[in-house]
Amino acid sequence: MEEIRLRKLEDLKSKGINPYPxxxxxxxxxxxxxxxxxxxxxxxxxxxxxxxxxxxxxxxxGYMVRLSEDNVEILVYTKEENLKPGEEYTFEGTLDRxxxxxxxxxxxxxxxxxxxxxxxxxxxxxxxNREKVSLGGRLxxxxxxxxxxxxxxxxxxxxxxxxxxxxIVGEEKFxxxxxxxxxxxxxxxxxxxxxxxxxxxxxxxxxxxxxxxCLHPLPEKWHGLKDVEVRYxxxxxxxxxxxxxxxxxxxxxxxxxxxxxFFDERGFVEVETPILQTVASGANAKPFITYHNYLEMNLxxxxxxxxxxxxxIVGGFPRVYEIxxxxxxxxxxxxxxxxxxxxxxxxxYWDYNDxxxxxxxxxxxxxxxxxxxxxxxxxxxxxxxxxxxRKVRYFDLLKEKTGxxxxxxxxxxxxxxxxxxxxxxxxxxxxxxxxxxDKIFEKVAEEDLVQPTFVIDFPKILSPxxxxxxxxxxxxxxxxxxxxxxxxANAYTELNDPADQRERFLEQIxxxxxGDEEAMDMDEDFIRALEYGMPPTAGEGIGIDRLVMLLTxxxxxxxxxxxxxxxxx
RNA sequence: GAGCCGGUAGCUCAGUCGGUAGAGCAACGGCCUUUUAAGCCGUGGGUCCCGGGUUCGAUCCCCGGCCGGCUCACCA
Numbered sequence: 001m002e003e004i005r006l007r008k009l010e011d012l013k014s015k016g017i018n019p020y021p022x023x024x025x026x027x028x029x030x031x032x033x034x035x036x037x038x039x040x041x042x043x044x045x046x047x048x049x050x051x052x053x054x055x056x057x058x059x060x061x062g063y064m065v066r067l068s069e070d071n072v073e074i075l076v077y078t079k080e081e082n083l084k085p086g087e088e089y090t091f092e093g094t095l096d097r098x099x100x101x102x103x104x105x106x107x108x109x110x111x112x113x114x115x116x117x118x119x120x121x122x123x124x125x126x127x128x129n130r131e132k133v134s135l136g137g138r139l140x141x142x143x144x145x146x147x148x149x150x151x152x153x154x155x156x157x158x159x160x161x162x163x164x165x166x167x168i169v170g171e172e173k174f175x176x177x178x179x180x181x182x183x184x185x186x187x188x189x190x191x192x193x194x195x196x197x198x199x200x201x202x203x204x205x206x207x208x209x210x211x212x213x214c215l216h217p218l219p220e221k222w223h224g225l226k227d228v229e230v231r232y233x234x235x236x237x238x239x240x241x242x243x244x245x246x247x248x249x250x251x252x253x254x255x256x257x258x259x260x261x262f263f264d265e266r267g268f269v270e271v272e273t274p275i276l277q278t279v280a281s282g283a284n285a286k287p288f289i290t291y292h293n294y295l296e297m298n299l300x301x302x303x304x305x306x307x308x309x310x311x312x313i314v315g316g317f318p319r320v321y322e323i324x325x326x327x328x329x330x331x332x333x334x335x336x337x338x339x340x341x342x343x344x345x346x347x348x349y350w351d352y353n354d355x356x357x358x359x360x361x362x363x364x365x366x367x368x369x370x371x372x373x374x375x376x377x378x379x380x381x382x383x384x385x386x387x388x389x390r391k392v393r394y395f396d397l398l399k400e401k402t403g404x405x406x407x408x409x410x411x412x413x414x415x416x417x418x419x420x421x422x423x424x425x426x427x428x429x430x431x432x433x434x435x436x437x438d439k440i441f442e443k444v445a446e447e448d449l450v451q452p453t454f455v456i457d458f459p460k461i462l463s464p465x466x467x468x469x470x471x472x473x474x475x476x477x478x479x480x481x482x483x484x485x486x487x488x489a490n491a492y493t494e495l496n497d498p499a500d501q502r503e504r505f506l507e508q509i510x511x512x513x514x515g516d517e518e519a520m521d522m523d524e525d526f527i528r529a530l531e532y533g534m535p536p537t538a539g540e541g542i543g544i545d546r547l548v549m550l551l552t553x554x555x556x557x558x559x560x561x562x563x564x565x566x567x568x569x
Numbered sequence: 570g571a572g573c574c575g576g577u578a579g580c581u582c583a584g585u586c587g588g589u590a591g592a593g594c595a596a597c598g599g600c601c602u603u604u605u606a607a608g609c610c611g612u613g614g615g616u617c618c619c620g621g622g623u624u625c626g627a628u629c630c631c632c633g634g635c636c637g638g639c640u641c642a643c644c645a
């Protein structure tokens with residue numbers, strides 16, 4: 001097949017036609033055109049429609065019916081079985097726009113009095129008045145009908161039907177299309193907008209141009225691209241073939257701009273700190289090591305920006321944030337990619353109580369702006385982000401689950417180890433005391449935390465950069481926000497006493513010597529920075545990838561990272 | 570790192586209790602000027618992931634490898 005397309009390419013060149021021209025003037029993106037003449041129905045509008053089923057197609061979890069009333073069509077998505085093409089049916093369902101087309105979703109058979117499909121459509125799909133447009137896109141569907149050709153071109157913003165009529169484009173152009181344009185090619189079309197008999201917004205093409213040849217066949221139009229390996233390795237194909245992929249990554253982008261807007265509007269300054277670091281500190285994780293030829297030294301890819309951001313607080317930036325990648329040399333699974341995106345932010349004169357309120361505000365803003373709701377479905381469960389979120393203290397939760405109190409966990413090392421053994425925690429005999437507590441908490445507490453929950457007041461020995469709790473020297477002023485059993489945010493009142501910080505680092509070094517590979521490294525310059533005085537400060541990190549997973553109802557981090565790490569194929 | 574599962578046409582999949590394989594879409598040739606998973610008639614297309622073994626014969630059985638998925642371990 002590639003050979004045929006290559007031959008067409010050569011033919012074009014020999015005819016003096018450049019198959020890769022320099023420029024095509026477009027009047028707008030495809031989605032803009034659709035937006036102009038198509039209104040989205042408000043959320044949850046119920047309709048009853050009746051018509052003849054022109055086609056019944058199986059979808060992943062039901063059927064799609066093309067329902068026709070006097071030649072005007074509407075798509076109906078239903079789980080009803082045994083529907084037959086040619087029969088008349090009445091459906092009741094919710095009006096929605098699916099890939100640009102007005103559709104009735106979650107439809108069930110009904111015996112109510114139907115509304116007119118024509119009239120329903122008239123409310124949301126408008127007459128384009130022969131508006132002149134010039135659009136570019138990839139040809140993703142093609143239906144040639146002798147002296148007329150229908151097709152769809154697509155860009156990131158949407159899809160639109162094109163209509164070529166021999167009478168209109170002329171004999172020469174028409175056969176040029178037939179002879180040289182293939183499914184997958186990028187083309188530019190100029191023409192006038194109209195609606196077909198069935199009501200679909202369509203470009204009546206007056207002229208067109210090949211903008212780039214596609215030398216490979218596209219994935220299948222109906223099933224899309226399913227092979228996960230190909231979807232990740234050749235993400236461009238995923239983006240061409242699968243609307244969910246486009247939706248996910250558009251939402252990711254929207255999320256990140258909304259995050260920026262949220263922070264910018266609140267006086268935060270966006271900064272960039274080093275990714276190549278000489279000391280990998282600021283988190284409990286194993287770093288990647290790289291080598292600088294000129295300096296003849298190893299460098300680490302950052303595991304966290306924390307210590308640099310706090311240096312900026314020392315330097316007088318009152319509120320800073322950084323959105324960027326962190327790199328952790330650890331296992332890869334459904335919730336971990338070796339490089340992942342976080343936002344970390346720090347606010348002088350705040351403590352962790354301020355951050356709790358701020359975090360609730362953050363989620364409200366983000367959810368409203370991206371999804372327009374505070375209640376989202378995630379893997380079959382409704383998550384309610386209406387503030388205030390549940391708050392529970394670390395040791396209260398442990399006590400509830402194990403019956404053991406703080407003193408037990410912090411003072412009775414042997415007891416904790418025995419408990420770990422009872423809980424069948426792997427390698428319990430090799431774990432250090434803080435690690436054991438951490439593991440037990442993860443095992444007994446986290447898996448029940450589905451609704452957004454702040455776990456507050458962590459043990460000090462787990463938190464070397466957090467400030468000691470004002471009411472309890474064993475604890476720090478720290479919280480994690482857990483949603484759907486995984487950590488989404490981690491925050492604390494920052495430790496700003498340099499002497500205390502030095503002690504904590506020394507404690508980490510001891511942990512490292514006792515076999516904890518993830519214990520933090522001492523950062524002398526960071527301590528020196530604190531010696532110049534850091535105002536009371538609170539800081540937080542939020543994992544962007546996991547946030548996108550929540551917002552897009554995705555259970556694999558690889559589905560929200562454009563190019564996730566894979567072994568070379 | 571361990572266990573389980575998978576890799577068949579460009580894509581989505583079926584199949585061979587061991588005799589080198591099939592559908593739909595895509596492609597190619599026809600017909601078709603409002604189609605839309607267009608339709609109708611016809612045609613071509615395969616390293617059945619790779620390497621070894623068993624066998625007269627392996628895509629299928631066995632062993633090893635590569636890549637992926639899931640679970641666990643490691644880890645945010």
